[in-house]
Amino acid sequence: xxxxxxxTVAAGLSTGADKRHEDGQMLRVRTTKGWTxxxxxxxxxxxxxxxxxxxxxxxxxxxxxxxxxxxxxxxxGVETGTLTTANWHxxxxxxxxxxxxxxxxxVAAMTALLCxxxxxxxxxxIWATTFKHKWLLLLLLIVPFWxxxxxxxxSWINILGEQGVINVAxxxxxxxxxxxxxxxxxxxxxxxxxxxxxxxxxxxxYVSLESIDRTLISAARxxxxxxxxxxxxxxxPLSLPGLAAGLLLCFVLAAGSYVTPQLxxxxxxxxxxxxxSDTIMEQLNWPMGATLSIVLxxxxxxxxxxxxxxxxxxxxxxxxxx
Amino acid sequence: MTPGPSSGTGFQKVLDNMTxxxxxGQQSGALFSSAGSSAVLEKSSPAVEFRNIEIxxxxxxxxxxxxxxIQKGSFVTLLGPSGCGKTTILRSIAGLVDISGGQIMIDGxxxxxxxxxxxxxxxVFQSYALFPHxxxxxxxxxxLKYHNVPKSDIERKVGKALEMVRLPGSEKKLPxxxxxGQQQRIALARAIVFEPQVLLLDEPxxxxxxxxxxxxxxxxxxxxxxxxxxxIFVTHDQEEALSMSDRIVVMNAGAMEQIGAPEEVYExxxxxxxxxxxxxxxxxxxxxxxxxxxxxxxxxxxxxTVKVVSPKPLSPGAPVTVVVRPEKLSxxxxxxxxRLTGRVASTSYLGGSATYEIDIGGKRTVRVNTQINGRxxxxxxxxxxGFDPAGCVLLDEKGIRIS
Numbered sequence: 001x002x003x004x005x006x007x008t009v010a011a012g013l014s015t016g017a018d019k020r021h022e023d024g025q026m027l028r029v030r031t032t033k034g035w036t037x038x039x040x041x042x043x044x045x046x047x048x049x050x051x052x053x054x055x056x057x058x059x060x061x062x063x064x065x066x067x068x069x070x071x072x073x074x075x076x077g078v079e080t081g082t083l084t085t086a087n088w089h090x091x092x093x094x095x096x097x098x099x100x101x102x103x104x105x106x107v108a109a110m111t112a113l114l115c116x117x118x119x120x121x122x123x124x125x126i127w128a129t130t131f132k133h134k135w136l137l138l139l140l141l142i143v144p145f146w147x148x149x150x151x152x153x154x155s156w157i158n159i160l161g162e163q164g165v166i167n168v169a170x171x172x173x174x175x176x177x178x179x180x181x182x183x184x185x186x187x188x189x190x191x192x193x194x195x196x197x198x199x200x201x202x203x204x205x206y207v208s209l210e211s212i213d214r215t216l217i218s219a220a221r222x223x224x225x226x227x228x229x230x231x232x233x234x235x236x237p238l239s240l241p242g243l244a245a246g247l248l249l250c251f252v253l254a255a256g257s258y259v260t261p262q263l264x265x266x267x268x269x270x271x272x273x274x275x276x277s278d279t280i281m282e283q284l285n286w287p288m289g290a291t292l293s294i295v296l297x298x299x300x301x302x303x304x305x306x307x308x309x310x311x312x313x314x315x316x317x318x319x320x321x322x
Numbered sequence: 323m324t325p326g327p328s329s330g331t332g333f334q335k336v337l338d339n340m341t342x343x344x345x346x347g348q349q350s351g352a353l354f355s356s357a358g359s360s361a362v363l364e365k366s367s368p369a370v371e372f373r374n375i376e377i378x379x380x381x382x383x384x385x386x387x388x389x390x391x392i393q394k395g396s397f398v399t400l401l402g403p404s405g406c407g408k409t410t411i412l413r414s415i416a417g418l419v420d421i422s423g424g425q426i427m428i429d430g431x432x433x434x435x436x437x438x439x440x441x442x443x444x445x446v447f448q449s450y451a452l453f454p455h456x457x458x459x460x461x462x463x464x465x466l467k468y469h470n471v472p473k474s475d476i477e478r479k480v481g482k483a484l485e486m487v488r489l490p491g492s493e494k495k496l497p498x499x500x501x502x503g504q505q506q507r508i509a510l511a512r513a514i515v516f517e518p519q520v521l522l523l524d525e526p527x528x529x530x531x532x533x534x535x536x537x538x539x540x541x542x543x544x545x546x547x548x549x550x551x552x553x554i555f556v557t558h559d560q561e562e563a564l565s566m567s568d569r570i571v572v573m574n575a576g577a578m579e580q581i582g583a584p585e586e587v588y589e590x591x592x593x594x595x596x597x598x599x600x601x602x603x604x605x606x607x608x609x610x611x612x613x614x615x616x617x618x619x620x621x622x623x624x625x626x627t628v629k630v631v632s633p634k635p636l637s638p639g640a641p642v643t644v645v646v647r648p649e650k651l652s653x654x655x656x657x658x659x660x661r662l663t664g665r666v667a668s669t670s671y672l673g674g675s676a677t678y679e680i681d682i683g684g685k686r687t688v689r690v691n692t693q694i695n696g697r698x699x700x701x702x703x704x705x706x707x708g709f710d711p712a713g714c715v716l717l718d719e720k721g722i723r724i725s
Contacts, residue, residue, distance in 0.1 A: 219451040221438045222416050223516070224468030229439075233464075237455050 062297065068290035077284040087291040097275075097292070101299065104272040107186065108255035111193045115250040116243055118194065119201030123242075124235075126202075127209040138206070141199045153192050153263050160188055160264075184266040192260040197253055201246040208242025209235070241311065248307050252300050272296050367430030369394040369552035370415060370520055375424030375434075377410050384410045385576045388424075392554065392569075397546050399555045401563040402573035403599065408556045411573075412522050415554065416443050428519050439468070444513030444551075448525040450505045452497040458484070458508055459493035465516035483511040486545055503534040510542065514549060521546070521553040527562060539566055560600050564588060572596045588647075594721030597645045604651070604688045605717075606644040610636045617711060620644055624683035628660040631712040633725050642724070643717040648677065648691035650713040653705060661708045664688065666699050680705055 035042065072082045091097050126137045144152060159165050160182040167179040182188060212235060220230040258273035265271075270278070276296065280289035368391035377385040385407040392398050400408035413419040415426060417438030426434040433441050444465070452461050462480045471479065484490050487507035497505055506526055513521055523542070527535045543566050546553045557563055563570050564584045572579040572587060572595070580592035591597035594605065608622040618636045621627050622644070630644055664682035676694050679687040690707055699705050716724045 213449065213451065215447050215449055215451040216453060218416075218418050219445060219447065220453075220464070222418070222441075222443055222445040223465035223512070224439050226437075226439050229468070234453060 062294075065290040066294055068287055069294055071287040071290075073285050073287045079285075079287050087287050090288065091291050091295060097295075100270070100272050100275050101295070104255050104296075105299075107190065107193075107271060108251050111190050111197065111254040112247045112251040114190065114194055115197050115201040116247050119198050119246065120205055120239075120243065122198075123202045123205035123209060126206055138203075141202055144195075144199060149196060150259055150263075152195065153260055156188065156192050156195070156264055157183060160191070183264065184269070186265065186269050188264040189261045189269050189271075192264040193254045193257060196257075196260065197250040200249050200253070204246035204249065205239060205242045208239045208245075212238045244307070244311050248304060248311075252304060255300055256296065367427070368392055369396075369429060370554065371425075371427040371430075372411070373425040373427070375411075375414065375421045375426060377407070377414055377419060378422045383576060385414075388576075388578060390571060390578065390581070392552060394552055395550045396568040397543065397553045397555065397566060398569045398571060399557060399563040399567040400571050400573055401557060401560065401600075402579075403558055406573040407576040408558075408573050409524055412524055412554060412556045415441075415520065416445050416522055417441050442469075442516075442519045444516070444518035444521040446506070446509050446513045446521070446523045446526045448528050450497070450502075450509045450529070452505055452509055452512070454497055456496075457493065458489075458495050458497070458500075461497065461508060462512045462515055465512060465518075469516045471516070479515055480511075483515040484508075486514075486548070487511045487541070502530050503538060506530060506538060507541070510545065514545070514551060517549075517551075519552070521551045523553060523555040525557055526555075527557070527559070535562075542566065564600075572599065574599075589715075590723065591645065591715060592723050594643065594645075594717055597715065597717070601647060602689060603715075604646045604648065605686070606646065606684065606688070608642060608644060610638050610640045610642055613638050622684065626662050626682070628662070628709075629711045630714055630716060632716055636716075636724070641719045643721070645715040645717060646688075646709050646713065648689040651688070651690040651692070651707050651709050653678075653690065653692055653699070653707055659708070659711050661706055662688070663704070663706055666701050666703045666705055669698060669700055671698055678705070680707060682707075 069087050070083045070085065071079045072084045072086065073079050122141075126134060126141075129137070131137065157164065161167070162179040162181075162183070164183070166182065167176075170176045171179065216234050216238070217230050220234045221227070225233060255271070256273055257271060258277060261269050261271045261274050262277075272292070273296070276289055276292045279285050279292060283289075371391040372389050375385060375388050376383065388407075388411060400411060402408045410419055414421050414434070415428070417433070417436070421434050424434075425432055428441065428443075453464070456464070459480055462483055463476050466476045466479060480493065481490065484492060487510055489504060489507055489511070492500070492504070492508070497508065500508065506529075509526070526542070527538055530538060539562060542553075542555075555562075555566060567584055569581060570584055570587045571581045574595045580587055580596045582590075587596060588600055591600065591603065597603040597605065606622050606628075608620040608628075610618050611621045611627065612619040613632075613636045615635060616631055616633075618630055618632050619627055620630055620642055628644060636642065662682045664680040667679040667681045667687050670677040671694075674694065675692060676698050678690045678692075678699065680690055681687050688707065718724050
């Protein structure tokens with residue numbers, strides 16, 4: 001207490017000094033060897049490694065593929081650098097490709113919607129529960145990621161197959177006389193995709209639920225809402241950004257899936273990814289494969305862009321951040 | 323006239339005044355009775371009444387044996403430090419917290435077993451709690467919508483409520499486009515627009531900056547008087563409590579310490595806690611050395627003797643605490659009866675007045691708040707202080723006011 005006047009006086013003096021040498025001092029304090037704090041050059045240096053990686057391993061390959069779409073296919077495994085629009089012409093006119101594209105988008109949309117419907121409830125439950133160890137429930141969501149995605153997909157063969165758990169059980173109980181055809185069809189593909197994508201959806205919805213101020217719900221209730229009405233008026237609308245981000249994520253991942261339809265679907269259930277793989281690996285038609293890849297890339301990019309435009313990028317990023 | 327903590331007799335009186343079919347225990351059937359019968363009740367019953375309520379979370383008892391009745395149209399403040407149970411009590415009226423014992427009555431009807439959405443209550447939160455995805459209009463209209471008010475009336479009522487909080491024409495804005503003070507005004511409009519039976523305010527000013535806080539204090543009080551709504555206000559800020567309330571309930575550790583008008587609570591603190599919490603009174607411990615009818619001489623722990631006026635004769639040798647408000651102490655008062663000499667430990671110059679911490683030899687320094695006449699005494703300076711023998715309150719060894 002006794003020293004406080006001294007401090008006041010000292011502070012007063014230094015303020016005066018600052019005013020006199022304002023410019024010089026500011027510069028000397030804020031820059032070190034010509035660098036300022038939060039220097040834009042520093043920011044560039046920090047993102048440079050990632051940027052380089054992205055350019056070399058993502059942008060450049062895509063650019064190469066874009067060029068490849070104009071190469072001429074001679075025979076399996078042989079193409080020439082003669083530029084042609086034949087690949088694009090083939091894709092745009094052949095309904096075979098359109099059918100695949102349409103089916104891929106349909107299956108992806110169905111999967112995403114099912115994920116939304118099935119994923120909202122667990123997310124809501126984890127958010128609403130008064131269970132002390134919520135982290136455990138969230139951990140359970142992540143546990144599947146500890147097992148290889150391919151193995152998880154294979155496991156469905158043991159569940160849905162003719163000798164799978166369900167068929168064997170039903171046969172033993174005498175409910176059915178011959179195995180149900182549950183594997184190698186579109187249903188099995190969607191089930192596999194759901195298994196793969198649900199955690200993404202649940203986490204996205206959970207994050208947006210968690211960001212809701214719970215006093216809003218109390219406020220709605222105090223103004224005459226039943227809990228169902230409060231959910232409709234407050235919780236649901238405020239969790240929609242997470243749901244929307246989850247839908248986009250699931251849609252894009254499902255539309256780009258390759259392993260699941262390969263393992264759980266029949267030839268007819270192949271998706272666009274399988275078509276690309278087949279074109280490149282079986283037919284060894286690289287120019288056409290590149291064309292199809294670019295098509296999928298552009299189509300999904302288009303959906304993501306439209307979505308982001310109307311949802312607001314920040315919401316999506318927030319959702320993905322979960 | 324003014325209802326105190328409801329004693330056994332007060333409870334009986336309410337029962338007597340009620341006609342048979344409207345017993346307080348009556349269930350939801352009686353909840354939405356016609357206006358005629360509620361008018362009968364209005365005369366006889368307090369707006370809000372707590373009867374021996376207890377609120378426990380598992381083993382922790384947040385509120386114990388709390389009884390209080392609140393008069394219609396009054397502004398009652400629950401004041402206390404954080405964790406004293408004041409917010410819990412407020413939330414129990416709204417139904418956000420379940421009580422584990424006792425009864426809560428609103429306008430003579432038991433509500434503690436009524437679901438939250440059927441209680442007719444306006445709630446204002448510290449965090450405003452405006453719906454961020456709804457416009458100001460939809461926010462304010464929310465309660466009306468769920469109280470089945472016809473569409474044509476909603477628009478008119480919302481407009482009126484916004485005028486009352488001095489934000490007319492803001493219907494189309496989103497809450498995020500408003501400042502903190504404006505948001506709290508909208509929250510207030512939203513809480514009163516459907517004419518609830520009680521308005522509950524849960525520290526509504528704590529999130530605002532100091533200037534806005536004082537402005538809103540006046541405004542809330544004004545709107546409360548205009549509408550005549552019964553308001554229960556929760557705060558830990560004694561200034562807010564003293565300036566806004568008709569009655570203050572001082573709470574500590576889940577129980578009521580004192581209830582009374584602001585002047586009463588401030589001038590005549592019932593307990594050591596109230597004296598200390600409200601206005602940081604000086605508590606001078608001592609023993610009675612001489613008792614002479616209404617006046618007594620007390621020897622303080624630091625050795626000085628002071629004369630005090632006691633409401634009842636004191637027995638010599640009894641330990642007492644002399645409670646003196648900082649502003650009841652004056653400086654350099656040669657003519658004063660109780661003169662204490664000390665040294666200034668710290669000075670806070672506040673412009674028109676100054677606050678001194680003065681070391682008179684006891685364990686705690688004595689705080690003096692006084693108008694500045696002449697010079698300001700700086701740290702280390704010797705100083706004489708004094709107070710009027712009638713300008714103090716005496717507490718017994720248990721910290722209870724001697725009366």
